[in-house]
Amino acid sequence: MSNEDMSEENLPSEREHAHHGAVEPVGDPFADPGLPPHEPRRQDIDERTARRSERTVALLFTLSMIATVGFIASYVIFPIDKIVYIFPFGHVSALNFALGLTLGVALFAIGAGAVHWARTLMSDEEVPDDRHAIEASPEVREQVFADFRQGVKESQYGRRKLIRTTMMGALSLVPLSGVVLLRDLGPLPEKKLRTTAWRKGMKLINQNTDQPLRPEDIGVGSLTFAKPEGLSDDAENFQTVIAKAALMIVRLNPEDIKDKRELDWSHQGIVAYSKICTHVGCPISLYEQQTHHVLCPCHQSTFDLSDGGRVIFGPAGHALPQLRISVNAQGYLEALGDFEEPVGPSFWERG
Structure with missing residues (x-):
């Protein structure tokens, strides 16, 4: 057998395509593999584990509330000219350090709590959906609302009262940091803009x-x-x-x-x-x-x-x-x- 015949014999036919030992049609080399089987998490099958995750999320939201209160309290506790030594930053303003630390903890705790909630308690089952036109039909809109209601149900927002209460508390307190920051733009002018240093008898x-x-x-x-x-x-x-x-x-x-x-x-x-x-x-x-x-x-x-x-x-x-x-x-x-x-x-x- 010639080398030409051997090379032609080893080539795939026009109707078949070899891929890791499987034979697939040449016209569909990238077939949709589909979604892998859903694997439930421990929280999905063990209520004790789910409650532990719930307490973790609630703890993070509570930590955010405490940090926000600490942010506001820092304005009262630390004088503006107080300098402290903090390793490894060196000598820094006690007020600025306290404000940055407490605000950072408050925002991080809310984000971490939301991520942990989503990863452990909210539904993680993937659902494929076909693309649709930009303008949704009434049926699609109704399906969206139904999916939203289903998502609320699967998030266990109504069931997990501890998470709901602490999350609302954290989200309610965090904006107070912005109010305090606005107040710190400078001292109130009072009557300082209306008067000068001139007084009667001053040369x-x-x-x-x-x-x-x-x-x-x-x-x-x-x-x-x-x-x-x-x-x-x-x-x-x-x-x-x-x-x-x-x-x-x-x-x-x-x-x-x-x-x-x-x-x-x-x-x-x-x-x-x-x-x-x-x-x-x-x-x-x-x-x-x-x-x-x-x-x-x-x-x-x-x-x-x-x-x-x-x-x-x-x-x-x-x-x-x-x-x-x-x-x-x-x-x-x-x-x-x-x-x-x-x-x-x-x-x-x-x-």
């Missing part, structure tokens, strides 16, 4: 020289920046205080002042206005001597310091607040109180 301090200002120190047409007496540039809260209390002082000819209240609140033509723009709070630093206008460099809002600091151009919402000033017995410029309206962006006009 005006030159921000460049750190010396009290006298009327003769300010020439006509000049622009001077001032801060409240007692505020050091090295103070921890300097930026917070100066962000609202920054003051610009300009000396005008009294006859150029158009607003009567501005004239009454000034001293010999010296007027004091907030340096904070009423648009988005940028510091104003550009002064036009001939027009008495100040310009905000951020969005070009323009204010007329000879007419009550009113807006004459730009997106600013209201006039610059004016500080009422006078001269004390020692000849220094001093404030006669705080600004009468809040400084900065006009949030308060929308109240």
Whole structure:
């Protein structure tokens, strides 16, 4: 027999295909093997094992509730500046560590409980289903609802009251963590946005020289920046205080002042206005001597310091607040109180 005949003899016929010793039609090389026989779990045949799984799931949900309560309690127990040593992380914030640990445990316990519930108590029998059109027929929709009801029944949600109760408790408590986090976005402003550091009798301090200002120190047409007496540039809260209390002082000819209240609140033509723009709070630093206008460099809002600091151009919402000033017995410029309206962006006009 030739090599050609031997090779043709070993080839499968056109009607058959050899595969691991089995003969299959050539036209169907990937036949559907079907689903393997369903093997019941121990929980399916042993109620004691099922109850043990139920208690495990309930324990995880209960652990989530305890962790959530611990998350909220951490805000009360740990001060924000407390530092502790925790191996292997080193020195960390006690508050941040407690919050991360308790929230992580709360979320993990819910997830682990749900997974254990699904793997041990819910039905795990695979059911094949043919594909169908995107738009379901009434019969299919009814079948979906029937399958859902069957799934609820097989999940034993109604039967396992301990799981149901602890799961609802865990899911109800976890959102409280988000409420606490929202509260921790920062301290409530209370009246801090409406007041500044200026008080009656407080001297005006030159921000460049750190010396009290006298009327003769300010020439006509000049622009001077001032801060409240007692505020050091090295103070921890300097930026917070100066962000609202920054003051610009300009000396005008009294006859150029158009607003009567501005004239009454000034001293010999010296007027004091907030340096904070009423648009988005940028510091104003550009002064036009001939027009008495100040310009905000951020969005070009323009204010007329000879007419009550009113807006004459730009997106600013209201006039610059004016500080009422006078001269004390020692000849220094001093404030006669705080600004009468809040400084900065006009949030308060929308109240």
